[in-house]
Amino acid sequence: MSTTNGNANGFRDHYETLQLSPNAAAETISRVYRILVKRYHPDNPDTGDAERFNEILEAYRVLSDPEKRSAYDVIHSQNRALELKIFEDASATEGFEGDSRIIDGILSILYVARRRDAERGGMGVVQLERFLACPAEHLEFHVWYLLEKNWIQKLPNGMLAITVAGVDRMIEQNALVLRRDRMIAGKSSAREDSLEKAALPA
Secondary structure, three states: OOOOOOOOOEEEEEHOOOOOOOOOOOOHHHHHHHHHHHHHHOOOOOOOOOHHHHHHHHHHHHHHHHHHHHHHHHHHHHHHHHHHOOOHHHHHHHHHHHHHHHHHHHHHHHHHHEEEHOOOEEEEEEHHHHHOOHHHHHHHHHHHHHHHOOEEOOOOOOEEEOOOHHHHHHHHHOOOOHHHHHHHOOOOOOHHHHHHHHHOOO
């Protein structure tokens, strides 16, 4: 099973798969679903992706059924409570210092994601928005900057992932900004623990 938008405890974020807000209306879910299935259908010679296609089908199967969506939303809310959240108050991040914190935050999140899954360690903007407690429109500049610096890249499935240059930047500047209690939910290996703890501020 793909782990494109799953976390270490096996939870799959169907809203992230469809790149939608949990508050999306049923009509919006159907509209976006129709767009995505055409884009990723295995018969599409340009953008076909069977794995991504199956993820979209599963997400729509759950979110298009009112009863299944209601039950899923309970689990979704519980999972969100376990996810990392860097800023206590997003409104406090302004100016160059705020930009720097957001940039380090994005790189830190994507660094941890890549450490947990080197081949498919990507995240979508919707997830970054939740994790950083920062509206997606406020992240556009920072994502643009990181892409231009080649510190992050877009994967074929549309997710964002840290690059080798981005990892080098994190290591060189010891820039991992996640507190130990704010790491992505799930058990990591002993080696991950030691590396992550070494990168965290005392």
